[in-house]
Amino acid sequence: MMTLRTAAPPDHARILDVMPAWWGGRDLRALVPSLFLEHFAGTSLVAEADGELAGFLIGFVSQDRPDEAYVHMIGVDPARRGDGLGRRLHDEFADLVRERGVRRIRCVTSTVNTASVAFHTSIGFVVTGTGVPVEARGLEADADGHVLMCREI
Incomplete structure (x- = not known):
């Protein structure tokens, strides 16, 4: 249980x-x-x-x-x-x-953790990152190579 x-x-x-x-x-x-x-x-x-x-x-x-x-x-x-x-x-x-x-929840994940990005977007998070593009995945990341995400609640 x-x-x-x-x-x-x-x-x-x-x-x-x-x-x-x-x-x-x-x-x-x-x-x-x-x-x-x-x-x-x-x-x-x-x-x-x-x-x-x-x-x-x-x-x-x-x-x-x-x-x-x-x-x-x-x-x-x-x-x-x-x-x-x-x-x-x-x-x-x-x-x-x-x-x-x-009213808003934010999280960050590593650009190498594509499973995390997929999971978070599947539950309503939107990728909001800015800065260095992660070319292989078409995502935006901050200067540290992180994908920034947000979910409105």
Whole structure:
């Protein structure tokens, strides 16, 4: 049975443990310091199935733009991809932040992560990036090679 709940600081270690495997060996753990679950646990989510981590979303409401929220990182166990868990995490996050006055959610992904771009556009995000063109994919990226996306809620 799948359960979804807000995150807590102790979830940090569990998230770091699965990240390299879930990202195909890419070590992105440095992108998720513990401060995210110390300061944004109330808007971050954890999905569990039979006590095991099935997915997570780390996000927060912008302090400078209170009508916007940002999804910093989302991960779903590769064995569970395609079953709607990523969408469920995003929808639950949208519900949480909408209650706080948010009307727009932003996220960023790497230009090499075409699966992430495809997933996010399938759930209503629009590519809004500017700057350096990613010629092979026809997308726009910022100067760091990231695809910028936005979803109105």
